[in-house]
Amino acid sequence: MDVFTALINNISLLFVLSILYGFISRQLKYDTITHKLLAGLLFGGVTVAGMMNPLRLTPGIIFDGRSIIISVAGLFGGPVTAVIAAIIAGAYRYWISGMGAITGICVIIASAIIGVIYHYVRLRRSDTVNLLNLFGFG
Numbered sequence: 001m002d003v004f005t006a007l008i009n010n011i012s013l014l015f016v017l018s019i020l021y022g023f024i025s026r027q028l029k030y031d032t033i034t035h036k037l038l039a040g041l042l043f044g045g046v047t048v049a050g051m052m053n054p055l056r057l058t059p060g061i062i063f064d065g066r067s068i069i070i071s072v073a074g075l076f077g078g079p080v081t082a083v084i085a086a087i088i089a090g091a092y093r094y095w096i097s098g099m100g101a102i103t104g105i106c107v108i109i110a111s112a113i114i115g116v117i118y119h120y121v122r123l124r125r126s127d128t129v130n131l132l133n134l135f136g137f138g
Helices: 003-027 033-052 066-096 101-124 131-137
Strands: 055-058 061-063
Touching: 003 033, 003 066, 033 066, 066 101
Parallel strands: none
Antiparallel strands: 055 061
C-alpha cells in the first residue's frame, strides 16, 4: 500500500472513530462503566483496523495511527478506556508479530500512559485544552 492510500485509510478511521465516540457519549453518561467499556472497545477496534491497513516498510515493520488513537483513548476516555484499547491493540500487534512487535507494543503502552496522564492534567486544569497544549500532547 502506498503512503497516500495508507494516510487516507487512517484519516478515514479517525473520522469514523469521532462519529461513533460522539454517538456513544450522547447515549451514555460519561462516568458510567458501560461508557468506558464501549469506548475502550471502540478505540481498540479502530486501532486494530488501522493496523490491518498499515504502511509496510519491510515485513514486520509497519507504521499506522495506533499511537494517536490509543493516546486519545486515554485523553478523553480515561484509564479504563485506555487500558481496554491498549490490551486489544497490544494483543493484535503481538499476534501479527514481526521484527517490530516489541517496539509496537511498547508504543501502545507509552501512548496509553501519556493519554491517561494528560487526562488527569485536563481534569485538574480545564484551561489545558487549547491548541498549543494539544499540539504538545500530539
